[in-house]
Amino acid sequence: MEYLRLLRRGPVLMLWVARSLSVLGDRLHTVAVMWSVWAGTGSASLMGLVAILESAPYVVLGAAGRRVVARFASYGALARVDAARAAVATALPFLWSPDAPGTAVVFAGVLTLGTLGALFDPNLEALLPTLVEPGRVQPVTGLFDLTSRIARTTGHACAAVLLLVFSKVELFAFVGASFAVSAAALAAMARRHDPVAPSAPGGRPPAARAPELLRAHPRVGLGILAHGALPFTAAATTVAMPALLAARHGAGAGVYGLITAAVGVGALIGNPVAGVWRPRAWLLVCCGAWATDGVATACMGLTEHVSVLELLSVLVGLAAPLGTVTLRARLGVFPPAERLRLMSVEHTAARAGSVTAILLLPPLADLSPPGAFVTAGAVVTALAAGAALLSRPLARGGGAHRAVPGARSADARPTTGCFPAGGERSGDGPAGAPGHRQQA
Numbered sequence: 001m002e003y004l005r006l007l008r009r010g011p012v013l014m015l016w017v018a019r020s021l022s023v024l025g026d027r028l029h030t031v032a033v034m035w036s037v038w039a040g041t042g043s044a045s046l047m048g049l050v051a052i053l054e055s056a057p058y059v060v061l062g063a064a065g066r067r068v069v070a071r072f073a074s075y076g077a078l079a080r081v082d083a084a085r086a087a088v089a090t091a092l093p094f095l096w097s098p099d100a101p102g103t104a105v106v107f108a109g110v111l112t113l114g115t116l117g118a119l120f121d122p123n124l125e126a127l128l129p130t131l132v133e134p135g136r137v138q139p140v141t142g143l144f145d146l147t148s149r150i151a152r153t154t155g156h157a158c159a160a161v162l163l164l165v166f167s168k169v170e171l172f173a174f175v176g177a178s179f180a181v182s183a184a185a186l187a188a189m190a191r192r193h194d195p196v197a198p199s200a201p202g203g204r205p206p207a208a209r210a211p212e213l214l215r216a217h218p219r220v221g222l223g224i225l226a227h228g229a230l231p232f233t234a235a236a237t238t239v240a241m242p243a244l245l246a247a248r249h250g251a252g253a254g255v256y257g258l259i260t261a262a263v264g265v266g267a268l269i270g271n272p273v274a275g276v277w278r279p280r281a282w283l284l285v286c287c288g289a290w291a292t293d294g295v296a297t298a299c300m301g302l303t304e305h306v307s308v309l310e311l312l313s314v315l316v317g318l319a320a321p322l323g324t325v326t327l328r329a330r331l332g333v334f335p336p337a338e339r340l341r342l343m344s345v346e347h348t349a350a351r352a353g354s355v356t357a358i359l360l361l362p363p364l365a366d367l368s369p370p371g372a373f374v375t376a377g378a379v380v381t382a383l384a385a386g387a388a389l390l391s392r393p394l395a396r397g398g399g400a401h402r403a404v405p406g407a408r409s410a411d412a413r414p415t416t417g418c419f420p421a422g423g424e425r426s427g428d429g430p431a432g433a434p435g436h437r438q439q440a
Contacts, residue, residue, distance in 0.1 A: 002139045002276055003146070011131050011193050012140065015075075018185035019124060019144055022082055023151035025178030026117060028158060029089050030054065032171050033110055037103070046103070050110055051358050055351040057115040062122075062348025066210070069344050072119045073126065073336070076190035081120045082183035088112050090176030093169045122343040129332040129339065131193075138329040142275025145325045149267050210345050213338055218394050219283050220342065222387040223327045226290055228349030229383045230320065233297040235357035236376035237263060237316060240365035247369045249306055262310045266317020274325035282330050287388035289323030291381045298377025301370035 006012045030050075037046050061069055072078060088109055095105045128144055129137045162171050214221035241259060245251040279285040296315045303309055331342045357376070365372040 001272070002136075003143045003272070006132070006136070006140055006143055009131070011189065012143075014185055014189050015124075015128070015131065016143070016147060018082075018182045018189070020147050020151050021178045021182040021185070022085075022120070022124075023148050024158070025085070025089065025175050025182065026113075027152050028162075028171070028178065029113060029175045032168070032175060033092070033106060037106065048358055048362070049107070052355055053107055053110045054114040054117070055355045055358075057111065057118040058121075058347050058351035059355065061115070061118045062344045062351070065118075066341060066344065069119060069122060070337070070340060072123045073340055074123075074190065075127065075186045075193065078120055078123055078127075079183045079186035079190055081116050082179045082186060085113055085116050085120075086176040086179035086183060088116070089172055089179060093172040118347070122340060122347050125328065125332075126336065126340040126343045130336075134333065137332040138278050138325070139275045141329040141332055142271055142321075142325045145321055145328070146267075146271040146275070149264075149271065149321065210341055213341060214345070219391050220330065222390055222394075223283050223286050223330070224342070224346050224349050226287060226380075226383045226387040227324065227327055227346065228353040229380045230290060230293065230324070231350060231354035231357045232361070232376040232379045233293050233316065233320075235354070235361045236297050236373050237300070237313070239358075239362055240369055240372040240376075243365045244301065244369035244373060248304070249309070251306060255306060258310060259313045262313035263317035266314040266319075267321050268317075269314075270318035271321040271325065274322045277322075277326075279326065282326050283391045284388055286323040286326050287384040287391070289319045289326070290384040291388070293319040293323070294377040294379070294381030294384060296377070297380065298374045301373025301377070 007016060034050050037050055072081060092106060092109045095109070125144070128140050132140045162174060166174075214224075237259070242256055245255055245259075249255065277285075293316050296312045296319070300309055300312050300316075303312070328343075328346070331339060331346065333339075334342060361372050361376060364375060
């Protein structure tokens with residue numbers, strides 16, 4: 001299997017370990033903080049505020065912090081970010097108390113960790129293509145997407161178990177240890193594999209501007225916009241699912257566990273397919289996958305049968321990674337500065353969608369659980385279908401690559417890390433696309 005062959009490479013294995021532990025620590029921390037807030041205040045609204053504070057820095061830095069994010073485009077810088085996350089996570093339980101000042105300190109810690117995560121995530125994903133030849137950008141993207149999905153699920157499960165066995169201080173110590181080991185792995189990567197970033201005047205990496213990039217590559221912008229709505233279906237299948245099961249099916253935690261497992265099974269099927277499939281019409285594949293996710297989510301709110309609900313959950317799990325891996329693999333073939341900026345914009349869109357879904361879906365689920373599912377599915381399907389329809393005239397009229405002011409050209413074939421990022425040019429970027437010319 002391609003994923004196993006990639007893991008035989010030392011740099012890929014090292015970064016895979018770092019990424020797995022970093023995501024695991026992030027999920028452990030989120031569950032631990034939410035549980036601590038609930039136990040200390042009994043307020044569900046404050047739990048929602050935790051989720052918003054965690055996502056807000058991604059939106060702010062993605063929209064207005066391109067130069068700040070670009071300063072962390074190396075393994076050494078990311079090692080320092082994870083070391084800082086380890087320190088903050090370990091200190092949080094000692095600052096926590098049930099009174100208002102203690103709660104405010106925890107919220108400040110969540111915001112700090114969210115800011116560090118917003119610096120970490122797009123930079124790490126922008127470094128992935130430097131580990132492999134251009135023809136293997138898609139598989140390495142799929143490998144790390146699968147890693148993140150498994151680590152997120154494992155993190156939630158581990159946190160639930162650890163909360164039963166260990167104290168709050170000990171649980172946060174596990175969180176800090178995950179970040180600390182990740183920082184050590186990244187520091188080891190920095191000593192041997194840190195890429196040399198292209199320099200702008202003053203010795204700093206150039207920070208490409210998002211508007212120029214998206215105007216030059218409009219189909220990439222459409223893909224990012226459609227992908228930004230995907231958190232609506234994710235929120236429906238997590239936040240609104242218990243209410244739907246109780247109201248429509250008279251079911252409880254056991255069936256909820258089966259539904260969650262079914263989504264995971266679908267992801268385990270869909271992700272490896274996405275990792276080896278190199279579609280020519282990449283945006284249509286993304287939009288088709290996300291539209292399938294949206295339709296399946298809407299149907300969840302309408303079905304009367306638990307067995308059908310489980311089959312739809314498998315379909316949702318299968319479709320989501322197919323679109324996400326394909327989009328991120330497409331972003332991965334851009335030159336370094338452009339790639340980082342587009343990765344940051346993609347994270348901004350996804351987190352903005354997540355915050356919007358958190359604000360809108362829980363109140364809607366209280367009023368009508370089926371309505372929450374239908375609304376979430378309709379939003380995702382509409383944006384995916386709109387992006388697919390708009391991609392056709394763009395493909396006919398604007399196939400040539402347009403230069404972005406101040407950005408490196410694909411023809412320069414810049415070297416990043418161990419392998420060059422060059423390749424054939426496509427309608428949506430300097431694609432080191434795996435060996436073929438892209439067509440819409």
